[in-house]
Amino acid sequence: xxxxxxxxxxxxxxxxxxxxxxxxxxxxxxxxxxxxxxxxxxxxxxxxxxxxxxxxxxxxxxxxxxxxxxxxxxxxxxxxxxxxxxxxxxxxxxxxxxxxxxxxxxxxxxxxxxxxxxxxxxxxxxxxxxxxxxxxxxxxxxxxxxxxxxxxxxxxxxxxxxxxxxxxxxxxxxxxxxxxxxxxxxxxxxxxxxxxx
Ligand SMILES: Cc1cc2nc3c(=O)[nH]c(=O)nc-3n(C[C@H](O)[C@H](O)[C@H](O)COP(=O)(O)O)c2cc1C
Numbered sequence: 001x002x003x004x005x006x007x008x009x010x011x012x013x014x015x016x017x018x019x020x021x022x023x024x025x026x027x028x029x030x031x032x033x034x035x036x037x038x039x040x041x042x043x044x045x046x047x048x049x050x051x052x053x054x055x056x057x058x059x060x061x062x063x064x065x066x067x068x069x070x071x072x073x074x075x076x077x078x079x080x081x082x083x084x085x086x087x088x089x090x091x092x093x094x095x096x097x098x099x100x101x102x103x104x105x106x107x108x109x110x111x112x113x114x115x116x117x118x119x120x121x122x123x124x125x126x127x128x129x130x131x132x133x134x135x136x137x138x139x140x141x142x143x144x145x146x147x148x149x150x151x152x153x154x155x156x157x158x159x160x161x162x163x164x165x166x167x168x169x170x171x172x173x174x175x176x177x178x179x180x181x182x183x184x185x186x187x188x189x190x191x192x193x194x195x196x197x
Pocket of ligand 1: 013014018036084112115143
């Protein structure tokens with residue numbers, strides 16, 4: 001395994017057929033994969049995720065399969081449109097299914113917005129903190145018809161931001177994954193001690 005390879009789960013938080021979030025997630029997934037990362041994309045338009053119900057979900061086959069994919073990831077890229085200055089219900093529904101599986105992992109956030117999506121990124125950082133996950137110190141936002149056109153990343157600015165994000169995902173994803181594994185198998189009293197068997 002190279003120093004910059006890692007296992008990345010990417011989430012498309014839009015059910016919109018012509019979603020620009022999906023276009024940007026795919027762009028990032030393709031480039032991560034080309035650089036040797038294990039890449040897994042969740043797109044709920046292809047695999048619908050039932051609404052989270054804590055009374056019934058835990059033994060369901062779809063949940064157990066999804067949990068394996070989340071557990072295998074070092075980095076989770078959360079893509080969402082800006083809905084009312086907040087995250088989409090599609091992404092929130094995914095997030096509600098997991099907690100410990102996110103602990104000690106790295107979240108990266110990408111947001112389709114007309115307004116830079118800052119409140120959306122902030123809300124995802126709050127989710128990360130609640131789950132003891134790390135978050136990138138910045139997010140990537142983009143605007144329809146300017147940054148994404150004809151199902152392609154169309155602006156140099158977005159292309160450059162995604163290149164930076166890809167680099168940071170690989171570098172910090174690997175670093176944190178190595179430290180997470182060592183803390184879980186170790187005996188020191190860090191926050192990852194809660195995941196020891
Ligand atoms: C219900 C709803 C609420 C929205 N609220 C906002 C908003 O508060 N701020 C904003 O910039 N865009 C808002 N938008 C616009 C979407 O964020 C924008 O169209 C985005 O590009 C959609 O991404 P998608 O193509 O990946 O679904 C809203 C769209 C919808 C459908």
